[in-house]
Amino acid sequence: MNIFITGGNRGIGLEFVKQFVSKGNTIFASYRNPNGISELESIKATYPNNLHLISLEVSNPESVQNCYNIISSQISKLDLLINCAGIISGGSQRNYPLGTMAAEDIQRVFSVNAISPLRICEQFLPLLEKSDMPRIINISSKMGSIGLKKVTGNYSYCASKSALNMFSKMMAIDLQDKNITVLTFHPGWVRTDMGGQNAEISPSESISGMITAIFSHTLEDSGKFLDWNGKELPW
Template identity: 30%
Template sequence: MKILITGGGRGIGLELASFYAMRHQVSVTVRDERHANKVASLGARPLFLDLNQQQSINDLAKTLNGEAIDILIHNAGVLHPEGDLDEVDAFNFAHSIQVNALGPLLLTQALLPNLLAGQTRKLVFITSLMGSMSDNGAGSYYSYRASKAALNSVAKTLAVDLASDGVKVGIYHPGWVQTDMGGPRALIDVGTSVAGLTARIDELDETRSGRFLNNDGTPLPW
């Protein structure tokens, strides 16, 4: 299979790349050239992508023109920590929406011909339980919560709109993971998270498309 993973230079993305590169032909997007070397060492192909720039999305689509993609995994994301209302910043809020929600939508739009040329037609979004309205009992993190809620809405809508094309959409919370973003107090390590995520991706079919699931398969509230 041919797999494309965004944001694969570190953390969950790099672990996903490591898992799939042992089995399949994998391309991984990075924003930092230093991360490209780590990706290449796994046997995967590093590609540059900045989801904050439409031209970068267009350039990636040109690079991949004519290539089939069996699984497209949207993993790239950004978190601006806002402990309270006073820390909300307009630029950071817009940046979160662009990278975490609009960017994945525009990239899906640009790479849809590649996905339709693939055999499995799996479209995966690594989101967060922090995008859940029902589960929000802690507050704070305004831009991150809003952007992940927007991503969930985008992914669910794509599941509806692309169903007739045979595209299956996975919407997965990776857990609170011990990464640079999740921090050392997080509950699970990267290997545990990715083991669950890859199992969910493997079982993704028409009956599971468009569902919001934890990495262990537990249904989550919107």
């Protein structure tokens, strides 16, 4: 399979790269900061023909176009697109409760977490359409679930993921006729830079669970919002 993973240099994206490349797939992994790719480079040393590293700033349309041009010059079809890159508000203050939030922060987080995955999906449709069984996986968060919302806090992050959820659901409807399955995942609370070291599960557990769930769902399930272990979540 040909797989493209955004935010592949750290955390959840990096673990997707590790697990998929070790199974013999061809992986295109994007990174933003060339100084933060030492782990990716060491994986590439083991799988030089199967792992390709590509610079991408997801919120920059030119960068997305450039990334598409590079990938489409190397493969004729894309089987799996994983939109994983994301941010949780800015600076050291992660929580922007009512009364302290900044519009600029909301715009930046929306741009990276919601608008960028939509743009990347649109850009990569021509390659996805050439696959026999194309899939789009959007990595969202339970924090974006309106149905599960019990505690408040981080307005920008939560609402950006709600927007991503809506984009995913709408794409699932629009892309049904093109046989493209769109699934939205909460990866769990995962031990990464974003999740912190007190998080509940390891990247390995999260990604193993999501990979099993990705391939146990078909076009009929397109549009579902799933927990990392495949359990359906309320929007």
